Amino acid sequence: MLVLVTRPEPAAQQTAARLAAMGHEALVDPMLRIAPTGAALPDGPFEAVAFTSVNGVKALAAHADFARFRGLPAFAVGPRTAREARQAGFPEVTDCDGDAAALAGRLAAALGTGARVLHPAGEDRAADLGALLEGHGLRVALAIVYAAVPADALGPATRAALAAGTIGAALHFSPRTVKTLLACAGDAGLDAALREVRHLCLSAQVAAALGACRSVAVAAAPNEDALLALL
Known part of the structure; x- marks a missing residue:
């Protein structure tokens, strides 16, 4: 076929x-053509990095400031994103095996109230991770690390x-x-x-x-x- x-x-x-x-x-x-933005990453501290796409991992790993985040625990929306995070060098990767809601649930269960999470993502996102975690007392810093050009x-x-x-x-x-x-x-x-x-x-x-x-x-x-x- x-x-x-x-x-x-x-x-x-x-x-x-x-x-x-x-x-x-x-x-x-x-x-779509994926292109890194090269935008400055927010200041820390952070307790974790949350990825909702493989492209988010790739763009962060290629960023000049990546070393500052490489040692943090990484939470990935699914298996492919988790594999990419491991290949990028994150020492601790949690595969949430689902969607953004599953990712938010795992983050809420693993991190304490007030924890700050970096979310490297694209300009267009299917879900608002910050909104999903707002009720759990977690703070999400969104970093637009790539753009999708149609x-x-x-x-x-x-x-x-x-x-x-x-x-x-x-x-x-x-x-x-x-x-x-x-x-x-x-x-x-x-x-x-x-x-x-x-x-x-x-x-x-x-x-x-x-x-x-x-x-x-x-x-x-x-x-x-x-x-x-x-x-």
Whole structure:
């Protein structure tokens, strides 16, 4: 099956490799490009670092001020983010194996009232970690360490595949990639063709960004394993 993958690089190629191992062909057309902001990081002290994405880990690890935070306990939203945090050198990583609410719950259980948490993230976030922790007495310092720049057009291979009706499924990891894909398909006059594709979504929030489509399925859990299980 030809599967459209629109998540940013390098994650898109990692997903493509998993699809190939499953016997599928990946059509990679990233709808977002991740770029570090280089913004100054807030002053400490901090008791922990909380990651809601792999990109947050990568951007913090590449930051000139990373050494100041490397020894802190790290809490990661899921397995891939946890692996990235370990590879970045964090000595203690907690895999919260869920979503932002699960991450907030683990942080609240592990840290005392008044603890301060650094949250390296992007400009656009699916959840407000600070709001989720407000009732637990934890303080979250948000650091915008990366930006996601939207694509302005579909790639030629994607346009051709949509026009020919050869895409068997599209994988969707975030509302913003969905919205960018819909906009690019509309500009190409292929929005109707895109809506006929089978759409597989990481969460209900991602699915909601699609609007009306012929076939939409939501993963049983917000991780790539559950998403690929829909194929």
